[in-house]
Amino acid sequence: MFHILVVDDDKNTRYFLKEVLELEHYTVTCASNGEEALNVFENEHIDLVIVDIMMPKINGYQFTKTLRMTNKELPILMVSAKQLPEDRKKGFLMGIDDYMSKPLDHEELILHIKALLRRAKIALDRKIVIGEVVIDYDSLTVSGHGIIQELPQKEFLLLYKLLSYPNKIFTKIQLMDEIWGVDCETGWETVTVHINRLRKRFENWEEFEIECIRGLGYKAVKKV
Numbered sequence: 001m002f003h004i005l006v007v008d009d010d011k012n013t014r015y016f017l018k019e020v021l022e023l024e025h026y027t028v029t030c031a032s033n034g035e036e037a038l039n040v041f042e043n044e045h046i047d048l049v050i051v052d053i054m055m056p057k058i059n060g061y062q063f064t065k066t067l068r069m070t071n072k073e074l075p076i077l078m079v080s081a082k083q084l085p086e087d088r089k090k091g092f093l094m095g096i097d098d099y100m101s102k103p104l105d106h107e108e109l110i111l112h113i114k115a116l117l118r119r120a121k122i123a124l125d126r127k128i129v130i131g132e133v134v135i136d137y138d139s140l141t142v143s144g145h146g147i148i149q150e151l152p153q154k155e156f157l158l159l160y161k162l163l164s165y166p167n168k169i170f171t172k173i174q175l176m177d178e179i180w181g182v183d184c185e186t187g188w189e190t191v192t193v194h195i196n197r198l199r200k201r202f203e204n205w206e207e208f209e210i211e212c213i214r215g216l217g218y219k220a221v222k223k224v
Contacts, residue, residue, distance in 0.1 A: 158175060
């Protein structure tokens with residue numbers, strides 16, 4: 001069972017989040033400020049943090065920066081009534097993984113949390129498992145249907161990126177920058193070539209599919 005730490009100085013918000021999360025069978029610990037929250041880590045294993053910005057003693061930005069000094073992988077979701085781009089950017093610069101504006105929609109909140117926990121598990125295991133198929137980052141292999149395929153590095157990184165965020169559309173430029181690097185002189189047509197190779201390679205695999213979204217880019221869809 002995942003353990004979530006809620007950090008917010010508003011008791012009504014803490015109560016609301018605790019109720020919503022416990023209905024989803026998460027274990028919940030609450031703290032009223034960043035200082036109190038940091039002390040929680042001395043005695044508890046935490047799988048995800050939900051943190052507000054404006055709090056006494058240690059605010060959300062300071063808390064995130066301090067936590068990131070010792071824990072690089074823990075998912076942090078910042079929630080705040082602040083909605084300006086500058087507020088979001090500062091949060092991400094401090095090390096958060098996601099940002100939601102108050103008032104919160106509880107169904108959307110749960111979707112964000114599930115996505116963050118899934119990505120954290122992928123990052124920890126360095127594997128993506130879809131049915132009987134295993135995509136192993138350390139060996140650059142895809143195992144399934146009784147075979148193990150070792151992919152060329154760029155093909156593997158493309159597949160791993162897309163399947164880490166199923167149903168999310170990535171543009172060719174996004175994929176080019178992330179896989180080949182922003183300074184690469186190769187044109188974005190290279191992405192198309194590699195995607196086509198992947199689609200051909202796994203065209204008969206029922207577990208997942210890479211879809212071309214006309215005028216936008218590509219997305220991976222899990223079928224099981």
